[in-house]
Amino acid sequence: MSKLTFDQLQETLYAEELSNGLQVYVLPKKGFNKTFATFTTKYGSIDNHFTPLGKDEKTRVPDGIAHFLEHKMFDDEEGDVFQQFSKQGASANAFTSFTRTAYLFSSTMNVKDNLETLMNFVQKPYFTDESVEKEKGIIEQEIKMYEDNPDWQNFFGLLTAMYQNHPVSIDIAGTVDSIMKTTKELLYTCYETFYHPSNMVLFIVGNVVPDEVMEQVKNNQKAKTFAKPEEIKRFFESESSEVSTKKKVIPMPVNTGKCLVGIKDKNPNRSGEDLLRHELSLQLVLEMMFGQSSTNYQSLYEEGLIDDSFSFDYTAEQGFGFSVIGGDSNDPELLASRIEEMVKDFIEQPIDQEAIDRIRKKKIGYFLKAMNSPEFIANQFTRYRFNDMDLFHVIPMLESLTLEQLKETMKEHFTLDTQMSQCIVKSEDSTNSND
Template identity: 50%
Template sequence: MQTTKFEQVNETVYNETLPNGLQVYLVPKQGFSKTYAVFTTRYGSIDSHFRTRNGEEINVPDGIAHFLEHKMFEKKDRDVMHEFSKNGASCNAFTSFNRTAYLFSCTDKLDDNLNLLLDYVQEPYFTDASVEKEKGIIGQEITMYDDNPDWKVYMNLLKAMYKDYPINIEIAGTIETISHITKEYLYQCYETFYHPANMLLLVVGSFEPEAIMKLIRDNQSSKEFSPAPQITRLFPTEQPEPAQAKIEASLAVGLPKCMIGIKEREQGLTKEALLKRDLTTKLLLDIAFGTSSAVYERLYDSELITESFDFDYSSEQDYAYTIMGGDTPDPEKLVQTIQAEIEQLKQKGIDQDDFERAKRKKIGNFLRSLNSVEFIANQFTSFKFNGNDLFTVVPTLESITREDVEKRLHEHFISGQMAVSIVRSASPQE
């Protein structure tokens, strides 16, 4: 078991790669009452075109990763959620574009809950009848998302930005696509992506590292696993520019919703370069559009935005984009005003005081977040999957200069990379 100390943030990480390939990371937090465990596979909604264990090229129905996540809780002769509940634990799971995670939190019986987590995720059980039943359940979930204005404006923005890359596809799929899911498809996906060598287990909270690592070793050594498959994901080549300038939809909303997206042109960054670009862009967004910025104040005072206005930067090796927006009485004017404010900021440049203030704020917020085992549990794995450590955020932030942020201002905020999604109020006829 390896030990890595991050003195600056007073954190220690214990890690080991088991013989079956599973990466295990332990982050002890003495004095904390709650412990989180997250068992994650590098498999998400975008992974629908790949080669199976025997080398066969396959296209599976959209939404299958999310469908598989649901089905993992169903067993032949046990109720997984009930067992967690009996142990005083709260369990959950989620599917994103590029990963599926199974997790629990508890204040007691960590050993029992950890064994339960490992066992149920590594014991697939699918039947034709249960798969058919699940289609109705997930179909209701899909309908609910279709009627959610916040989700609709977000997904439409991704569809506007991305022409071919599957991030533009609904995570849960559609009622049509999930109708084609079979237990055979589920087993193929499970056998390809749920091998321990494609997974990471994180435990963070109050525990003794040696004892927990032994429990995990013993659990995994008691099971037989086939050799790890060579995972080959097959993605289309995505064009650099957005697929279209604007998408509009109509739903029941009080005020129209408007989101602006800026698609990153350069892809393929990894490790430190990816992390630095991510943090630099988030600093830029806070300086330009944060609640203490002059731009935010002008937008708010002119009643073009409400307190719902927000922004974020999502960054992975194969895709990255900025989103910003919220409720607004005049979407077109909001877009024009933000475009004008960006051009004005480019001419004026980044103020040194604004930069220093935003950087201090970012570092302070991050350090406070480390007091939350939930925050560490939710962030640690995504950093690891991109070749980085969560606990290197502070030194990376400290290394960023005003010149770095100003460079990002000019290379990221390009008008030709912008797309817009609007959801307006449905007319009575609709």
């Protein structure tokens, strides 16, 4: 077990890679009642085309199957895993993202039992034809809930405008049609391929003794047998470096319109420190452009185009990366064109060193605040790990960013004529949309 200390943050991280390939991390947190653990596979909604374990030919699976699998993992021969956790005083959950599926629990008692339950249910699939059929109705309602959610529709509308072939533009839950094609056999295929310990990370943070936890995990894993790890072959069709559609409008019966502007990365193949630098640089630049202390924010607010739903973010994983800027607006189309103008102006002007320093401070303070949250630490650490980055390098990297680097990243990212899309949600008769 290796031990890494971070003096400034006053945190110590314990790590070990087990012989079956599972990476285990333990971060003890004094003063907390609870322990939070995530067991995550590097497998998400975009992994829909791959070579199944032990096979030679590649296969394409129905959209939304990673998420479907996440739902079905909670079934056990003895019943429902939620019941087991709650008997042990824990609350359990799971989520599926573009690139990850995570199973988690938090509890203030019976931590040992809960950790055992977590490892065992995730490593023991149990699907029947009947239970798979039953789940379809539940997921159908989950999809319909999102169909009524204009923010979600706007976001995936924007992704569809930016990406022509890449599966990032497909809704994580799939569609009502695609989930109907899911079978027990397909679920097993996906499970066998992606849930091998060598494709997974276990992170435990909270009121724990690292040696004991590590010992427990090792014993649990020793008692199980796994196939020999194989390199997972995933396939992605080639994706143009440019956006597919510049503008998309989604009619929905909303009271307030919505606008999102997206900027697509040309070269989304960074990883490690390179990706960390790129990601933090763009987040810093976006803050300077549109943060609440920017003149742009002030102008848009005074022009009556935004409210406090306005936000921006940069997201990147292997194979895709994009910025998103926008929010609710009574005139979403005007907002989109104002955002575009503002980005254009900003990249032409010199960067204000004072603003960099101020926003760097803000980011450092936010990171400290996030370190209060075991959920943030476990989820983000895992995401960073899967991209060969290190969560504990965030502050040093922020401190090291120079004006020159920011300028370079900014110039490369914001090539508006080919990389920018917008998506608007508004009601069809939006003239009287606000009564």
